[in-house]
Amino acid sequence: MEKGLISVDRWTEGSQVYFLTHLHSDHTRGLSSSWDRGLLFCSRLTAKLFPFKFPGLDLSLLRILDVGSWHSISLISPSSGEKTVVQVMAIDAHHCPGSVMLLFRGEFGCLLYTGDFRWETSSEKANIGRTTLLKALKDDVVDILYLDNTYCNPSYSFPSRDIAAQQVVDIIISHPDHDIIIGIDSLGKEELLYHISHKLNIKIWVWPERLQTMHLLGFHDIFTTKTTVTRVRAVPRYSFSIDTLERLNTIHSTVGIMPSGLPWVAKPLKGNENLFPSLITSYKSKWSTNGGTRTDKLKENLGSVDKFHKHIYSVPYSDHSCFMEIQEFINLVQPTNIRGIVNSSSCYVDPLYYFGRLCRANQPSLGLNYKQEKRVEGKRLIAVQTKSNVGSGKSSEANRKQGRTAELDISGVQVSKVNALRQVRRGAKIAQNESSD
DNA sequence: GCGATCAGTT
């Protein structure tokens, strides 16, 4: 009935080739050291990290996508049974080390899969990213944009990572006699730690496995596993709790910093308020001075930084795009259609609700109807299996609550929620259907 | 031992 062609961050059987955008565990669920279902394409850095995450994995199955250049892959068209070429380009996603977006061209059209991504708009890096993307797209039209819609809601507003990193530095400076612990995951936030180390001229403690990762990533001097040489430690997020901090504080005054979490989310908008309250300007002004080390004074200067516990600060350092950045990105890409790749968010709204007007198809925002698009050229149909919601806002809501995925049939109508229980949280299976017209 | 799934955690 339906044969798979390619899968992105999805590891179920049935595709000819597989792609991994980055090595976070919520994208590798279903992947293991005994992987043998086919070639696995990823960035060079991801490939380098692979043996560490999946020791024993058959490395001969890995294929490296160098960022910024087109790769051609010969596959068998599920519809015709003949050879077909898929072209793919990896583009830096600025999410975590090795993370990429994937741009596909083939007989199915042009698809852009963002994976998890951060699209900061002001830095030099951002400019390079922008021009790289535009160059890659050139005169292609993106038929479907698979979007990291984690924060696809106007209530999600936070500053650039540069600014958030400086907030962390300021917290550390204003606690000169404290130990500092920062919660991080197994990959990501290296730039934050680098920034701290650089600004304060201090080494940063990490746990032994993390030090190995740092070495693989090319950091050789700023991290240490010796507790005696620094008061700043980066610890696994799961070991970071109120309890931990209270225990630590019985030994030595310690402040915890959580770069993430969501207490910093702006309050939900009501009515016809300005859609984009500019919190960023307030971050800038509030953090320009310091020197006040008294707690109450500091508190006033915190701006978006939330002190949600006696010993813990939450800083809005995010590796996902905020709403404005998502908007900026969609404006740039101008896809024909958009699908979210995350639907577990409580603030989940179909990206088209906010961004439908930015799409080329410019469909009425209520009738999120995929039929026309499916009929392109009258003979080729793209079936997509993904966690993304389809249909009306109401069914999106229903889907979300039940944690289900949606599946599209050839006419683009939502048909099956049945197998959904077995499916992974994220990822898309990009398949080509039997043509029947 | 391995993979999948669930229930937690910040």
Add this chain to the structure above:
DNA sequence: CACAACTGATCGC
């Protein structure tokens, strides 16, 4: 509160 990312217990094989 809430998310992404992760750990650990449990189950079937």
